[in-house]
Amino acid sequence: MLRLEIDTPAYGYRREVWQRKAHTVNATLTEDELATLANKFRFTYMQITRAVQTAADLAASRGEFPTRADVYAGAQIHASIQLGHLATRITPRKGWNDLILPPDQLSQLHEICDRMLYAQIVNEEWGFGSRASKGISALFSGDSGTGKTLAAEVIAHELGLPLYKIDLSAVVSKYIGETEKNLSAIFGEAQTGSAILFFDEADALFGKRSEVKDAHDRYANIEVAYLLQRIENYDGTVILASNFRHNLDDAFTRRLDFILEFPVPDAEYRRRIFEVHFPPTAPLSPEVDLAQIAAKYRLSGGNIRNVTLTAAYLAAADGRVITPSHIRSAVRRENQKMGRLPED
Template sequence: VTFETKGVITLPFPNPDFSQRRIYWQVNLESQGIVLSDRQLDTLANRFRLSSEQIAGAVKNACNQALWRAASEFEELPLNSTIKPTLNDLLVAAREQSGNNLTELARKVSSKYNWQDIILPTDAVAQLKEICNQAKYRHIVYDKWGFHRKLSIGKGLNVLFSGPPGTGKTMAAEVIANELQLELYKIDLSQVVSKYIGETEKNLNRIFLAAETANAILLFDEADALFGKRSEVRDSHDRYANIEIGYLLQKMEEYEGISILTTNLRQNLDEAFVRRLAFTVHFPSPDEASRRQIWEGIWTEEIPLSPDIDFDFLARQFKLSGGNIKNVALAAAFLAAEADSAVMMEHLLQGIRREYQKMGKVWDNVLTG
């Protein structure tokens, strides 16, 4: 028997949507005797875009983690004891099921910071929490309430952080990643942009394809490298630069995760681009009260501090960013370690002097009294 070949038919198998993922979570959990609340099931299905196999693997790994933890707490587990994973176990296991293809294209950031670590104006903190809430409750607005039918573009959550260096933009991204228990990847746009026509789009496409399986937050650092003000098209280079910007906007809107762009120069960004973002959060240079909070909060409990340190004077006299203050504190800690003493005012002033040198500022001894 011979068959005449007419061609190959490709049948697409799309990733499961929110409703399907929720069913997969529920079935796999109930098979292990685990019953979660509707809100907890929603959280798992909404937060991670996983396949049915990945969800099954996450449940299995979370159960194993719970058993290992119980075994380490008890010398002998009680007979007929039922050890069930917590929601946090399941969230961690789901994150571990996500792909790691992004590691070849971006740098994974270890998110260390929480809400208590970041010092910003009240409205900026409120915006950061609104960003988290949009990620947490997108399944309600878009899926249950059907708001996706009103959108002509994708459901990507695109954010711009603007402000001077050292004011907490990367820290804020880490806070969001910790709050949502998602991985954070930092992309250096200067490495993505290519002088060869079409290569920038290929690089961006690879990043977003990898991000889909990574369930990650994308942090595009120093967005000015690509998103400068678009001028009139005078030559082919200008035309392709605009194509690159338009392509990135399209991919950001299609990506069902969070994309964060940082810039030190908000005024250089094209307003047409800014209008397409969900949030623009400004990170101002800290005022005196904020600087005092940063000075007091930068230290660990183990670091010995001399009672002679005048935080009011430091905050009032030196207009430093949070990043600068961290550098000064670290330098002062090393000076104290060398002297085998507590951190003293003289160590901090020496650290500030070195920081001024790095910043190209003139050190005036009058400032120190």
């Protein structure tokens, strides 16, 4: 028996196929747009063919030739993957203006996007491909509600790629070999769609390797080593989120491309987050001083989102104007949920 391993086509071949197929449906794409498509979507020949045909169908419904937007829409449709109960697809709707972070963290998030956007230049044209890892791996660490999931959504929105949040409760199994089987299914399926994989609470899966005392410890360490290998061989982007960075295996974190700390926002950043979460059309009372509220209540971004929504519902049932009293009541409810002492 002759065994042949068929890998994903190389960048140059993908770019040539995108160009040829786009030409057959009269879709005009620039050199940069062709390069971006070939780099972002690591498709096979048939996937590119189907994506371009879908773009042509979308344009035909309007009686037009396919545009750049049609081709990207077709590519995103065929980038969808089937992971069943193992993951949930998140539709990215948030942009950079929705993300309130210190300059250094924002700069690193832009660098993650740039590494994906310009990979073909660095790896293919400049010859770094043989020295660099295939994809991008990043760790987002910080307290709950500090913006880790939102940052992953912003990256997916910027890159125009599908985002899948991995359900660790469905992935991790007590049965030997089952966790690796689930992970193999995730990475294998994601490879065909260039998806961004988001592992929340990653310390549950990527924890420190322990001293081997029994067969269970030995197998747990094998799982971590297997995960390292799959992440390094994945062509796309893997984002890990953890509330406790120190719980992650040190050898593992050293091999990540990016490590970002998401701090609890200070008063000034809390004020800006309040302003983002109160829409311009929200009926805020003139008595509401967001700077004063932000200085008084130490809340994370996720808490502030909940407070603004709760205050809006309280106001809708009571006078239709959001007052300081409604915001104080909303903060009290949020503190109760977190088990904190009430704040006046």
